Amino acid sequence: MRQSLTGTFSLKVSNLSKDFGTVQVLRDISFDFTDDVSVAITGPSGSGKSTLLHIIGTLEKPSNGQVRINNTDPFALSEPELARYRNSVIGFVFQDHHLLPQYSVLENVLVPTLAFKQEPDATERAHELLDRVGLTDRIWHRPAELSGGERQRVAIARALINQPDILLCDEPTGNLDTATTETIANLLFELHQAEKNILIVVTHNLTLALRFQEHLQLVEGRCSIEGNSES
């Protein structure tokens, strides 16, 4: 099993709250995940799912409470340190894939490696990831030439290029049909198994949520965690 710098992967959220002005989005959220757990976050629209994901992904700061990833408080880091931390520890997959239209599939996958000094084997790994997501024959195509499912597969490969400890997916199948949703979900689980990282997925799809080891439900900013016996 792949290990973090501290030995194992851990994500600990304690008493986390987030408000935007007078609107309180998250209230007193706490949980603790370790090792290669997969977590689904569900909840109605406006319940704070994406906000929670962004705070875990260090894109937003919590109003109160603490987030510790591998026993490190990322928000205590300086801006450059946080950027490097995010680049190496966290991977993102967005609902709107956010692929860069001017780049080819391979280049999109390689984009995160450009943030800092590129590893010599980055391109090799990108090819390997694209092979694993089934896009070997499309590496020089541009996003506009791909289907929605293919685009999302590219986004997944891009998220994994730096071998992150935590993979965060914000409704990755939100814009996809049922069959494609199934394919993408299978791919995510498959890669999760292979990469052995913490996988956190925000989804409205309850059937999909049941396939995760942990199920975190958010209602009006508060959360409850259930373990999924099926997974």
Added chain:
Amino acid sequence: MCLRQFKKSFRYFWQIHLTVALCTAVATGVLAGALIVGDSVRGSLRSLTTERLGTIQHALLADHFFQPNLLNRQDKVSAILLNGTIVAPQKQTRASKVNILGITESFFTFWDADTAPNLNKAAGQPFNAIVINEALQSELNAQVGDTLLVNIPQVADIHPEFILGERDASEAIQSLRLVIGDVVPAENVGRFSLRVHQSLPLNAFIALPVLQKALGQENKVNALFTKQTAPISSDELVLTLEALGLNIQEHETHFDLQSQEYLLKPIFSEAALTVAVRNQIPTFSTLTYLANTISANGKTVPYSTIVALPTDQGTFAEYLDRHVTETDMWAYGQAYDQEIKRREPEISEENKKLDEKIDRITKEVNTLAETGSKLSKTEYKQRLDEADIASTEVQNALKAHRARRKPGEIVLNTWTAADLGVKVGDGINITYYRVGASEEYIIETASFLLKGILPIEGIAADRGIIPTFPGIHNTADMSEWESPFPIDYALIRDKDEAYWDEYGATPKAFISLETGQRLWQNRFGTLTSIRMTTAPDTDIRETLTRFETEFLKKIQPEEVGFQFLSLQADGLQASTGATDFGMLFGSLSAFIIIAVALLVGMLFRIGVEQRSREIGILQAIGYPLVKIRRRFLYEGGIIAGIGSLIGCLLAVGYAQLMIFGLQTWWLPAIGTPFMELHASPWSLLSGVLISLAVVMISIRVTVHKLGKTSVVSLLAGGTDFVDATTTSKPKTRKAGPFLFFVALVGIGVGILVGNPIVRLLCVALTIIAIGAEAFDRWLKSQNASKRLSRMRFAVKNAGRQPGRSTTCVITVGIACCIIVAVGANRHDAPPETEYAFVAESSLPLHHSLNTPDGRFELGFSENASELLSASEIIPFRVLPGEDVSCLNLYQPQKPQILGASDTMLDEFPWRKLKLKLSEIGRVLAIGDEKSLRWILHHDPKDDFLVQDEFGKALRLELETVENSIFQSQLIISESNFTKYFPSQSGYQFFLIKTPPALREETAQILEKTLSDYGFDLTSAAARLASYRAVENTYISTFQSLGGLGVLLGTFGLALVLFRNIIERRGELATLRAFGFQRRLLSRMLFLENCFLLVIGMFIGIAAGLAAILASQGHLPSFPWFSLTITLLFIFGFGIIANAVAVAVALRSPLLSTLKSE
């Protein structure tokens, strides 16, 4: 579209609309502003003309003095116009090229002045008054009450360059001592000048009678002015023989027509002989000359009058027949045969030499024809010219040779024959003076055979055919002669004095008219007297009256030195300007307008892209595409219209700024700060219409692309009408031949077009278009499998919106192209010339500065003369005219013409001026290429037409030189000059070669000694620099347009950057999410725009260089330093603007964009 909708649209999308309107305003402002600058130059020149001439409409000028009543007009105002120098002895100052005006108070009525300055002598003043203008006052640093010495040319009947003309420096100039009575401002009458130039004239006004008296020309003037609008016609002139300088000596049986100028001008003699033939009046023409000696048998008779007359028929032939015996005739025949025999070997030797020369020339021409193609164009031309010149020289030699074959015949009177002890058939030599090329006296010898000896009676004693020799005729003794030429009084014997006492100027010898005219040929005339006797069936009185009437009718005033000038109309015509500033600024504004059109297109497209959902919805609910397009077009039209109106205000401001610039920073371009704003509504309207049309075409093209995006894509917020990212196949291979074809056509058209500006524009725009298209295609093709790096990352980002990136590249390219194309002509290095000085004198010099004798005559001391011997001074004759260089803003109509002396004609291309063209009235001339093309607006390939002194057309076949010191004149050979402008005398323009160490001293000596002539020296390098300063100033003004292009280009870059960041917020946020630091993102965006800046600059520089090459045929000596600095400045400015734009655009948080909720 209703106004309400537009208002709402404008309010909601006000930022983008405002930017479009401002860009249109800039386009209108630049174009209309350029046209207004042109209006202002023309308007200001027109105002100057009106101020310079007041209400004077027409003028009658003459190269001689005449009675004012010659012109039959009531309102005429008489004046004497002279050129002179003025010295202020108290202040030790001097002013040259001063307009000396002899006027009456009525002259001031041409201007609306309340009070006319007083020209009369003030009470108690010993000297007469002079009124000067402020410009002259400033030059002399003189005050009212100061005494001035006014040097003016002395008036003489006989031309100073004729043997009998007065050339002595002390006689040629006279000085008047006058007191400054008043100073007039340098406006109105103070600005009066016949010279069409924007610079302030130096004017001095003297009471007409005072000047007339000083010149010895009482009641005579040389100029008449009128305020009547009807032109003065030659019919209004009542010509008299006196006005023409002619006189008739009436006798019982005949009358003699003679001239006060000694020689009858060819035009007079030809007219007189024609009238005589027509009226059957018998004529007898003579040419009288003064021989220095008549010698034979070792004996000499000094200073004798010789008359050349018809010896074969007529009065003299009959008289000779009566006095020559058969023995004499036999003796003469024997002597003639012997002489022919004696000359034979010499003649045949000369024949041989000439034949050899002709062969050599023929061979050279044949060789040239065969091998010419191997020579360079210049070398071929040079050798062809050399052959032509050699051929002309041989022709002249042949002519002279033919004349020498036969011995000349001479007839002596008995007194002379007895004194020499000669008989018929003896050889007689005569010596006489001839005026050389440098106006020196040359003693020539001619040999004759004595044909007869005549008693001093009848025609041989007739003094009536001898015109008056000035300084000689009325003296009691020969020793009292005061001739202009040197006389050796030691040669005069008692018997000579006795002859003088008894017979006066009675001729001692007679030769044939043909021989006389060949020996004493000069440009002023071939006859001194025409004797006419009674016509059949009339008496002498009636014959004379008939002759005089018909003769005066035959003479056209224009042929005898009268000029009829429409001063006001010509001045206003000239004020259209030599340089069309409007056109020049407008041409270069074309670049800016294209840049603006591209920017507007891009902006409008961004505006439309912002509203893609709106367009999608309208299409979804059934709006026809045509209607939607029309709606955007109307919207664009209204915005552009508003922009154009704002542009009108900008135009006036821009023109005002340019005028301010021309009055201050760029003053060398116009010389004098005389400009004021003149805005024509037509210029504004043209600016508005052209810029509006260009902008509307750009908007129309953008709107047309609306239909190319699917409705679904539009509804989804798709912004790319032509999504460059949808294809990954490179197009460059297919584009190659097409681009090559377009380039070939564009550059071909550019090169074929004659006008260099059009050629420059054509080639520059083609190269920019080709460069931009290639760049665009390259951007779109950037999908090859290359290793991704940050640099490539930036390059690919630029390819995200290839249209926008290309627009920025074009805009920057255009700016750089202007700066390079215009800046390449800037002359940074100081001009180099082999000449140390250029000198001009107000009054002509008649003696050579290159010979000790000439310098002595001009008053140089021995030391000064020795100093000057180290210099070479090349003199030029000057026909007064207008400055045709870029220093004159008016459109010159009558260029100043120089006559280049032989010294100048020894080198290529000057040698060509020696060529004599077979066509009469056509001569070779040299002019500066730039002056001809840009100031005279004349294609050097065509002949340039001027008028000779006799009012006839003279065609100048032009040869051009570049960047020469002769940018203000056209140059012909001296021999042609004296042929077509014979009455112009002396030299007034000089080129001086002096060793560097002696320059200062030489200049001082020349200016000091020749101060009475108004001899002014200017450093030749400084003169060249003044021309260059004008060019450089033009270049600076045009580069300011390039600066505006840089501003627009940078603005475009910043705009693209902003827009891209707004559109790519999601992408950028994603990159942030993947650990890209803000600094790294900034650096990448900065790099992306710098890449566009560099590409734009590269294309622009390449286009600029190609355009220069196409328009000039070669790259000028490049001002690398200034151009590099300018380009670095542009690069720096672009970089700073980019950095600021990136910093501002990335200030707002990006990561919030990623929230999907």
